[in-house]
Amino acid sequence: MPIKIGLIGKTNTGKTTFFNAATLAGGEISSYPFTTKKPQRATGNAITPCVHTELNVKDDPKNSKCVDGWRLIPVELIDLPGLIKDAWAGKGLGNQFLSIATQSDALLHVVDVSASVDAAGRITDVGKGDPIADVSDIEEELIMWYLKLLEGNRDKISKLVHAETEQLIAITDVFRGIGVKESHVKEALKVTGLENKHFDNFDMHDSKKFAVYLRRISKPTLIVANKIDLPGADKNFDRLREKYVDTIIVPASADSELSLRRAEQKGLIKYVPGSEQFEILQKDKLNKKQLEALDFITKGILGEYMRTGVQFAINVTVFKLLKMNSIYPVANPEKLSDRKGRVLPDLILMKDGSTVEDLAKEIHSDLTKGLLYAKDVRYGVRLPVNYQLRDRDIVSLVSAKTKKS
Ligand SMILES: Nc1nc2c(ncn2[C@@H]2O[C@H](COP(=O)(O)OP(=O)(O)OP(=O)(O)O)[C@@H](O)[C@H]2O)c(=O)[nH]1
Ligand SMILES: [Mg+2]
Incomplete structure (x- = not known):
């Protein structure tokens, strides 16, 4: 099952823009409050450098993709309607989707760091809103939802x-229904x-x-400081960081990422999500406005922040917040392939601390029967079943059965 990441936040902060940029879905975006009415799901990716470049082989991925040396691992993103005060008590679309939000493995809390959304959720002049209060309002809703589950039961x-x-x-x-362990x-x-x-x-x-x-322990959350492209947003970003010192905050311009992804989709530019640059392929097909927009992204976003933050936020969620390691299981350690000869077919995300035995369980419950050890493909050593896997480990599981055959 892919990792599930829920997008929460006040209305008009750019959740759907982020969602569309990450998944190329077609969710409705508008400056009216409460545009998204129902939760929607689509697949995006966590991206990590692939091991095939280091090993000098050509890979043939099955459960993931490999683009220019980057492995794209599918993750499920859930776009949610904007939260409002007292959603926990059933206000707005409250109940229904708080429960969906909390079923995620992690949450991305999208905040309008340009402060252009007022208390009622309407777009207003930049600087009029209060992103710091927005964060604590939404946080309070989640806590109340947990409290309600406890007190109501x-x-x-x-x-x-x-x-x-x-x-x-x-x-x-x-709490089981919302993924609490x-x-x-x-x-x-x-x-x-x-x-x-x-x-x-x-x-x-x-x-x-x-x-x-x-709430804090069971639902790791990252703050996406969105609309960093607007004037004054950088100051609010600093204020947010000072206020929430124990939370990872990623500055982002979901709007810029969406422009880049759409242009890439049309073949107008070459762009790998999350990277620090793009290349214009068909300049003649771009009008003056589009060229100016791309120029702004180069200077104002990539030049200042290195990236648009959308892909980065997903990567940080998967690899830092959820502490996932990338593990490459192979059946044939000499060829680095599965039984059918596909080289480095799968990348499995395993939580830090997971063992060889956990990996066997994850691949197939049958595999744990008679599991003897794993062979570390890089170093050629045997790893005991209780060995804790490290990021980028390439391993071949050996069981009593595979040994005989
Ligand atoms: N400048 C700027 N505007 C953005 C950015 N992301 C989104 N917007 C704009 O903010 C408005 C709201 O965007 P949506 O993606 O619909 O926001 P939402 O959070 O999904 O809103 P609800 O569905 O109503 O909860 C739209 O006008 C977007 O174009 C950004 O990074 N920069
Ligand atoms: Mg929306």
Whole structure:
């Protein structure tokens, strides 16, 4: 299953623009508040340098793509309607999509860092809005959603605990639907010092504290400081960074990325998403306005920030926030191929700390039976089943069965 990344934020911040730029989907973009009415999903990519260049082989990918030495790994993006205050209580489209948002593995919180969206969500003059308040408003909605799940299920949890169900399991149960794991609940109980307190004795203060931490632990979030192309946005970006010191914040111009991706799609330019440059291929087909826009992107965005931030935000989410490593399993270590001779066919994302055994499980549950070790293709050594895989490892799993054949 691909990694799921949900796009949340206030209305008009550029979520759909980001979504379209990353996936080339055709979601409706407009300057009216609440344009997106229903969650929509499409496939984008996380991008990482492919190992084939280092090994000097020609690859033939199956579960991913390889473009100019970059591996494109599919990830699912979910574009969501804009959140408003009290969405958790059912306001706006509230409930329905908060639940979809929280089913993601990670969230991208898109903020209009140019401050051109007012409190009601309308586009206004640049600088009139307050991106710092926007971030905390949306954050509060998510926390309230977690709190509601806990408090709204008080009787259920209490009954389970009285029926001798471990408290940790009983609480995890009500959050399972939004991808919260037992380990998340365990950690949240620990950091809030509620480990040994009976659930019946949780007061409102305890519950809120627990909700704050569970939200933080279970749903890693990156802030996308969008519309960095507009005047004054850089100052707000600095303010945002000062305020949210423990959050990764990526400056972005989703609008610029969308222009580049569309131009690339039409063959007008050559551009690899996330890269620091593009090349104009058909200058004669571009009008003056388009050329000026591309010139602005070169100087104002790529020159200042090195990238538009869209692809970068996805990469950082997958590789830093979610701590995924790229693992290349191969059946034939000499040819670096699968049984059919496809060279470096798959790239599997495995969370940091995953072992050889976890990889076997991920590929096929049958593979763990009789698993002996993995062969490290680069160094030719045997890696024990409990070896923790490293980023860019190329491994060949050896089981009792494969050994015989
Ligand atoms: N200058 C600038 N404008 C942008 C950028 N990204 C989006 N916009 C504009 O912001 C407005 C809102 O964009 P959308 O992508 O529809 O925003 P949204 O967050 O999906 O809005 P809702 O669906 O209503 O929640 C549109 O006019 C976009 O063209 C950007 O990077 N820079
Ligand atoms: Mg939208």
